[in-house]
């Protein structure tokens with residue numbers, strides 16, 4: 303598998319084999335001595351073949367864990383990344399600070415629905431609106447919401463940024479596309495070949511969506527409400543600067559991910 307470029311060949315193989323056999327990863331060790339032959343072997347080798355062609359494991363198995371919940375993923379939707387759990391944590395902290403539980407929360411660019419569904423699970427009385435420009439992504443998100451009993455807790459809307467919205471929110475969260483045009487080719491081949499470009503690619507600066515999210519928050523964020531945006535490598539100072547330039551924002555902060563890298567930029571709308 304190493305030839306295929308995977309940095310975690312053993313884990314990948316275990317994920318594919320446990321998927322093929324319909325057992326958990328520990329189940330593999332229970333059946334450690336059992337030879338793999340015949341059809342199951344053939345089927346497993348087909349999965350390995352796909353992985354060698356750099357298809358992400360999550361697309362091959364059709365699912366990915368996020369916030370200890372399983373999400374279905376496939377063509378047309380970004381695979382949720384563990385680092386994005388920091389965005390969920392920031393929203394939960396803000397929700398606690400706001401001290402009410404009937405909050406209006408907006409997620410822009412929901413993809414698989416992972417962030418909004420995790421929030422629905424944690425905040426029982428929140429009203430959540432989740433948007434995406436991609437119809438295909440929204441289909442995955444709705445399916446995932448139904449599987450997690452959260453379909454009646456989240457309103458899914460299709461459209462560009464704030465266009466489908468007319469109301470205000472206590473918290474706005476987004477993991478927007480933030481790869482700058484010039485760095486797109488540096489992404490791993492498997493990402494470029496299989497994951498949707500519209501989920502990843504911003505414009506020449508990489509921060510175009512952050513700029514648009516900040517601008518749009520003016521009409522859609524309540525006084526005292528919070529805006530949180532995931533950021534990419536090297537974007538901390540630029541996005542902090544964008545937030546500091548806005549006179550109606552305060553409490554600008556950046557949270558680090560599990561690797562210690564700056565990952566989520568946040569700011570609060572001043573209370574009038």
Ligand code: SAH
Nearest residue numbers: 380382411412413434435436462463477501
């Ligand atoms: N929230 C998910 C997906 C993030 S990827 C996660 O964290 O895993 C970014 C998402 O933004 C993609 O689903 C993409 O379709 C969506 N998107 C791209 N351009 C958009 C736009 N102009 N308006 C709304 N959503 C957009």
